[in-house]
Amino acid sequence: MEQQKLEKLLSKMTLDEKIGQLMQFAGHFYATNNNKDPVTGPDDLQVSSKSINYSGSVLGSAGAERNKEIQERYLAQSRMKIPLLFMADVINGFRTIFPIPLGLGASWDPMLVERAQTISAKEASSAGIHVTFAPMVDLVRDPRWGRVMESPGEDSFLNQEFAKASVRGFQGENLQADGERVAACVKHFVGYGAVEGGRDYNKVDLSERELRENYLPAFQAALEAGCELVMTAFNTIDSIPASGNQKLMREILRKEFDFDGVLISDYGAVEELIPHGVAADQKEAARKAMYAGVDIEMMSLCYENSLKELIGEGKVSVDLLDEAVLRILNLKNKLGLFENPYRGASIQKQNKYLFCPEHKEVAQEAAEKSCVLLKNNDVLPLRGGKIALIGPYADNPDILGEWSIFGKKEEAVTLKAGIAKHTSDYTYALGCPMYDRQETALTEAVNVARESTHIILALGEGSDRSGEGRSRSSITLPENQLELLRELKQIGKPITVVLFNGRPLDLMEVAELADGILEAWHPGSVGGTAIANLLFGKANPSGKLTMSFPRTTGQIPVYYNAYNTGRPLPEGSTERFYSRYIDTPNEPLYPFGFGLSYADFQYESLQLSANELKPGGSIDVQVLVKNQSDYSGEEIVQLYIRDLVGEVVRPVKELKAFQKVFIPANESKLVSFSITEEMLRYHHANLEFKSDPGEFKVLVGSSSTDLLSQSFYLK
Template sequence: MIHRRSILLHALALPAWPALARAAQERIEDLLARMTLAEKAGQLSCFSDTVRPLGRATNPGEAARDADAMLAAIRAGQVGMLFNGHGVAGARRAQRAALQSRLGIPLVFAADVIHGYETIFPIPLAEAAAFDPALSERVARAVAREATAGGLHWTFAPMVDVARDQRWGRVAEGAGEDVHLGAVLAAARVRGFQGNDLSAEDALCATPKHFAGYGAVTGGMEYGAVDMAPTTLQAVHLPPFEAAFAAGAGAVMASFTDVNGVPATANRPLLTGILRDQLRFAGPCVSDYAADRELIAHGAAADEADAARRAILAGTDISMQSGLYNAHLPALVADGRVPIARVDEAVRRVLALKLRLGLFDRPYRSLDPDAERTRIATPATRQLAREAAEREIVLLRNEGAVLPLRADVSRIALIGPCAAGVDQLDGPWSFAGYRRTGVDLATALRERLGARLVVEPGCAIDAPVAGSLARAVAAARAADVVLLAIGEGADMSGEANSRSAITLPAAQQALAEAVAATGTPMVVVLRHGRALALEGAVADAPAILATWFLGCETGPAIAAILFGDREPTGRLPVSFPFATGQQPWSYDRLPTGRPPPDPPAPQGGTGRWRDAPDAPRYAFGHGLGYTRFTLDDVTVPPVLGNAGAVRVTVRNRGARRGSHVVQLYVRQRVASRARPVRQLKGFARVTLDPGESRTLAIPLGRQDLAIVDEAGVRQVEPGTVDLWVAASASDAGLHATTQLA
């Protein structure tokens, strides 16, 4: 399967939606003419759902109305949407209250459905490791069908922030460090969530977030400041949003953070100048959780009224949870501090979304008890979760072909705090996965091995356990092979879970050293929501699997890879560093005027660390398999035109059928701005039998080499372009050149 770059906007930004029909526009204008200021503020106010049960959210506590008080506010026209509740019965109760309001405007039900509703899929970072937009679209479609069956219309996903500092916890929620991969998957996820018709019963409005630059928080600190050059914002952080908008995303969410000193929620150049004028996005912009109130803590607003004024004037259409628009917009308009035209503009966007969702004509859309009984947690959805998990595991290392394990191995010791238990499988933001239906690795292996498997935790996630280390070492000595299941707890990644060091907890590192000292062959099975800095016995283990947080099918998926039932085909969407101090890091960094020598050598006066290579331990795009592929016969047009292709022959020279991800990287040698040392511009997945070969054509055109300026204008400059077609990883590959005219 060839990935096509045509989903990217390049020089032309397109509106996310076609224009509303005249009848729909007239309906909106009629409602606007009859609405009071208080009712308009109500349509712009989103609150935590206290009418029905809440999902497993991580938002900070807010003063919440009980169900009766919320229903009364809905009847009074003070609520436009509810979020993070689930269940059809409660949603129907709330919708009835909305239809009893003076104007009968229906509610929208929203939630943070990030990687599954009840069937929990792998975290988005894991999904990115598949390098397969078709898989991402299928997963998002399945998630949308479940979520809408549970009474939802709108998800606050996908997160499309480019994340290059693995200390940041929300790396887990996105597609990793690369612009191109992030843009491709952003579009795929939007298409999957929304389907072909946003008014369909199973369509879930998508909300790319966080606009914009949240992934570049200083020091990887959650909610921290973002300070970047305008060209970095335009060239690195906006393309995934552009791709999501081009795919039809219905809404967008503003970032919590400041951007170059101005909080995003109050940043008019960002939310109006770039979002509306440059990108021409037509849907509503929602604040993050109480982010308008947080303008006071930022020092950007004097009080709540001032915060509401600054947010609405900047372009924040919907206030989430704070209630500031309800409390202050009517007075702000009345005394002339906020133009009524700006309020009406925001209300039009909200009403347009409700129309596009079909809620005015079918207010009980996606509130069907029969769908709730039949469309949630189906065998087909569970099977897709299994497929996704299997395809997203990355084989980092396999010295001596330790993997796959022999089926007749006599005794296996499964050791580590990530070996057993379902509480940690889902990872962060698993929403309604509270039923804990996941299958852990110990359970999956027991079904296969029976008494040949011994399980010992060895320690807790971040602390020793009395006597446990000794039992683990004894089990390792008695085994033919050790599976060391270690990594992060679910609460170590995700929102508000930044880490100053991305190494394994000390207790787990000590466990690894003790088990390795027994001499029994060891396979490390990592569980994590970010790239980790591996050390000591873990880094030196003969075989290492990066398995992320894989959700409900964790155990069966890992077991299938360990025993060779499935070929590992995942590729890293983030680079694994040698040390935390290398953060932030991305493979497509700009060159320095004093590059280190190649091959590396101790030398002063060059861009290098004294105590680590100027390279990651495992680069973006890295991933091994159980068979062997080679690349040959790279052909490139001598001059790159508007539509061209790089061709390469891929051959399976191993003994197993397998899939391979071929990656295309480029660099323009000389330009008006320094160009990254390499940039991913295309990739293709191919599945071949032993001895089989195929010639692939990966599209590449002039606009793929465009340079973006501060205003978002893309220009192509003539010059020589280096290309690499890589079998695995961004730091290798067959080299060729072409020209830009």
């Protein structure tokens, strides 16, 4: 539909119809709406049938037949015949589930992420979904926060790369032409990953420089990739909740980032302006959200109950309302809904696409490349012998992650099923339930372990311990699982721990007792197959951490790109008057960028094409990476830069580039990068974004701590 026709459509709408377009209710309301009031939905929210019949979008409803029926009934009673938008959380897959985003991040493979999200879009669109609430690009440095499982990790540059890849995967080149894509909604704008104490929905206190250096860039990258929607965060910034924050939404998002798409609140976030203490009632919350530019209010009734009155009183202009409605109509038009209100929804396509072999193949590849080998005292890959497969995750289908709401656990391939594809010479024992001690299970596990040559111990935290509203004050494994590990250690057999979890954990005791550790995250539908392939050497681990693992909860936040202090701790020093702990090292147990392989990669001969970077020029960087082993494998070569002297304090290093390279056994590869002046820019005291002349270090290696370095100068 042409823009002129959309504007004409808008001009014909009544005030009630316009306000209705701004309202989003859960699918339950539409399924149970029989035009008898009130209709009660999730959280006991009560909505009139008139409001449902006027509303513009639906939350969380999926299924071709179901969504077609809702759309048909809605349009039949609608005067303007403006189709509904169907939106849902398709985070790491629809029916075919991929590793959680933190795991996908550990693949360091944006092309793989794009392929995964293309599959997610294809499956979701066939089930009648138009918009996904993804990607989540919140930068996170605190693993206590439950929603860390949705984030790519602690680094701004890496988050930008995954934001762009996700948007490309979800949306493709043309939303209207490609009915097998969905519109992406980047979230949560902004700073949600920095909640105080790692506690969900809590306050955020960031300087504007920190916000611009680390938290905003991934959102800007998503928008530059064409992302159609943005979701507001639950938290405050500068003591103002995001859903009522005009500086964030109007000045930065709309004006500075030139975003003209749809801005949607998170679930109930507009009404939450009241308990935040910045609005006295729904009327004031609605006014503040409108002035902040929130187009769609998700699952609360401030707009519904107050906008008409506010407009009548002249406290909100009709122009503001029209702007919001037109943005929503534009999105519906981009999706082609005016031409085809049932866009994408197809029982035939559902039967063809959902959990099909081609999609499972990509999910397996993603799971293999997301696992991170944290420790290997020459116990992996497995070389025969009798395996004792033990632990609460040994035969547990709870491997899809918290946000896989359309996945089916009964379809998941467990670790036991994966191992059975490689060998029949194994014995399974539970060892303990997920969180409780059970004497008979422990005794059985010890007996099974004594008869084995190698113990595979599958431990972790269930999906009910990470995700939204699931922050933790302590991030160790449950005590009963640690007890199981201690008991098995006394037997004297090699132990490989496979971890299933949604966040970085405190693994100090596990690292002391285990001979091998494979971090598998929540790996998705075919996780068991992927993990078994890695354990038996059919696949070679290549994942690397995108978030540091602390030695103890008390170290948090611990991250690789911290600032120096006026008293940086000299290497090996135990003296008192430096920035240090007296009871643990400053460094994390496993740093950002770390991950082992069965191959032995060695870095040599870091060379720069020049030691001066001139205006408009570049410096070529080369490093030789040798695979000194009989295993072929992929290595993630990482390039960091340190600005030695800045106008404001600069990080000790920053990731600026990386390459994932395949190196055959006993061969070498020359890996090249290019440094430009743009890579050296930062926000100065006045927030101007520019570079400074001076000395820099370029550091290249296998992790943020294992690096070769050379100096160069910017003239």
